[in-house]
Amino acid sequence: LAKTTQPISMDSYEGQEVNITCSHNNIATNDYITWYQQFPSQGPRFIIQGYKTKVTNEVASLFIPADRKSSTLSLPRVSLSDTAVYYCLVGDYTGFQKLVFGTGTRLLVSP
Amino acid sequence: ETGVTQSPTHLIKTRGQQVTLRCSSQSGHNTVSWYQQALGQGPQFIFQYYREEENGRGNFPPRFSGLQFPNYSSELNVNALELDDSALYLCASSLEGLRGLTGELFFGEGSRLTVL
Numbered sequence: 001l002a003k004t005t006q007p008i009s010m011d012s013y014e015g016q017e018v019n020i021t022c023s024h025n026n027i028a029t030n031d032y033i034t035w036y037q038q039f040p041s042q043g044p045r046f047i048i049q050g051y052k053t054k055v056t057n058e059v060a061s062l063f064i065p066a067d068r069k070s071s072t073l074s075l076p077r078v079s080l081s082d083t084a085v086y087y088c089l090v091g092d093y094t095g096f097q098k099l100v101f102g103t104g105t106r107l108l109v110s111p
Numbered sequence: 112e113t114g115v116t117q118s119p120t121h122l123i124k125t126r127g128q129q130v131t132l133r134c135s136s137q138s139g140h141n142t143v144s145w146y147q148q149a150l151g152q153g154p155q156f157i158f159q160y161y162r163e164e165e166n167g168r169g170n171f172p173p174r175f176s177g178l179q180f181p182n183y184s185s186e187l188n189v190n191a192l193e194l195d196d197s198a199l200y201l202c203a204s205s206l207e208g209l210r211g212l213t214g215e216l217f218f219g220e221g222s223r224l225t226v227l
Contacts, residue, residue, distance in 0.1 A: 099154070
């Protein structure tokens with residue numbers, strides 16, 4: 001499974017757009033890119049998933065360049081409740097769904 | 112709310128004891144997996160169950176075992192507890208169907224185990 005690298009922490013203010021970039025240089029052809037969010041003492045929550053180009057849902061956007069060696073999670077107009085750890089995962093999930101989590105990015109949103 | 116419930120939410124054990132953690136998956140989900148999350152770390156995959164059989168396992172010793180029942184609920188059993196087993200244990204459910212596996216898991220809030 002491809003290894004991912006993402007910033008350890010980020011700070012932002014309410015109302016700003018936050019972009020978290022994840023590097024995955026060894027991504028394989030069948031791999032998807034998935035982002036999860038985790039609040040303290042809770043399980044991770046699926047945010048968004050993509051294979052290439054751009055994916056958008058009601059929560060976030062995911063930008064994936066043509067070489068797929070990186071991806072950027074974009075959170076528009078963050079609020080205090082977006083303070084959490086964000087994980088970038090890469091995998092093809094064939095056979096069984098082994099999600100490989102790194103240490104994630106701790107996002108702190110301040111007033 | 113993911114519809115995945117875990118029990119107990121917190122428990123304390125001593126070294127050498129055994130523990131059983133329980134998980135009820137989201138309605139209709141036929142696949143359950145378990146993860147261990149140490150403080151400050153990301154979750155680590157323990158194993159996955161599909162149709163009552165283990166069909167994938169991470170790098171955990173055999174004293175970590177599990178079961179899945181016909182109603183798709185699951186148990187995680189850990190024997191001979193060690194201090195390093197102190198962690199948040201997360202259960203996640205998903206539906207393996209015609210679309211195959213998608214990487215979208217629905218996690219419970221976890222069981223926090225402390226081993227003294």
